[in-house]
Amino acid sequence: MMRADIDVRVCEVGLRDGIQGIDQFFPTDKKKAWIRAEAAAGVREIEVCSFVPPSVSGQFVDCEEVVADALKLDNLTVSALVPNLRGAERGFATGVNKMNFVLSISESHNQANVRCSREDSLDRFRQIAELRGSTAENREVTLAVGLATALGCTIEGQVDPGEVVRIAERLLELGADELAVSDTVGYANPTQVRDVYRLLRRHLGDDVLLSAHFHDTRGLGLANVHAALNEGVRQFDASLAGLGGCPFAPGASGNIVMDDLVFMLEAMGLKTGVDLDALVVVREIVAAGLPNEPLLGAIAKAGLPKGFAAAHVAAATNF
Ligand code: ZN
Secondary structure, three states, X not given: OOXXXXXXXXXXXXXXXXXXXXXXXXXXXXXXXXXXXXXXXXXXXXXXXXXXXXXXXXXXXXXXXXXXXXXXXXXXXXXXXXXXXHHHHHHHHHOOOEEEEEEEXXXXXHXXXXXXOHXXXXXXXXXXXXHHOOOOOHHXXXXXXXXXXXXXXXXXXXXXXXXXXXXXXXXXXXXXXXXXXXXXXXXXXXXXXHHHHHHHHHHHOOOOEEEEEOEOOOXXXXXXXXXXXXXXXXXXXXXXXXXXXXXXXXXXXXXXXXXXXXXXXXXXXXXXXXXXXXXXHHHHHHHHHOOOOOOOOHHHHHOOOOOOOOOOOOOOOOX
16 A cells, blocks of 8 residues: 555566566575665565466576565565466465566457467456455455556557456456556557546546556656656556566667656655665666666666755655
């Protein structure tokens, strides 16, 4: 849940989304160090792994160990991606706080990404939600769903916003607690972001937690964040140093950069709870764990503006 002492919740996804496509194994001790340092910098939610079988990805063979270590930290929501019921069983066994399931709004993308139809994905989510409801302990776990390709698809091109609403309604009926509107391939523009959140609000009401998972593949990541802020969105995924490029465009950027996101929010007077100086230092752990990966981000390179004041020390909130 949103804590009253922050205005916007930022969620680190680099340890899952950022490294899932990287062949080089990120050492377990450095994953733990990254999580600890970023939590200490004030980030309240970190997606720490993906419960996929080792045959799918060797990057996540240490899920159980990484989750157990992260759960020792105070003030941190530990989340993990679960692709199916088997992954969710492993997730519940670890005591993870939140599980993220992903479904593509584009039928072709869902087939390409998880090799099943959207209907089959909805059925997988139904199984996970039933398992969540089966014990008091499981019911403590939050279930979020990423609406992948909600703003465009590399296979189908434009995506019908009506389909985003239709799938969102199905997921809520099945028990989803949060929906992350995801610009998986970085096609979105701010006007489109505004329109899709307005449409979702109109159909889903004010109580549904809608978050945002944006990519910066075409340079509009933070512009899209601003558009979502204007629509009342207060929870954003991002990846430290923009880790994890775009699998469809080699060399291009992927997830929005966490450090730049925090800078923008704090500069606008919105409290994230994150110490920007401490956050930027965490990049060194990422660099040490993945020496061949390019680290993105403008603030880390340019430094903070002279006279910059973080939101909690700024005189007034003007947003
Ligand atoms: Zn992403």
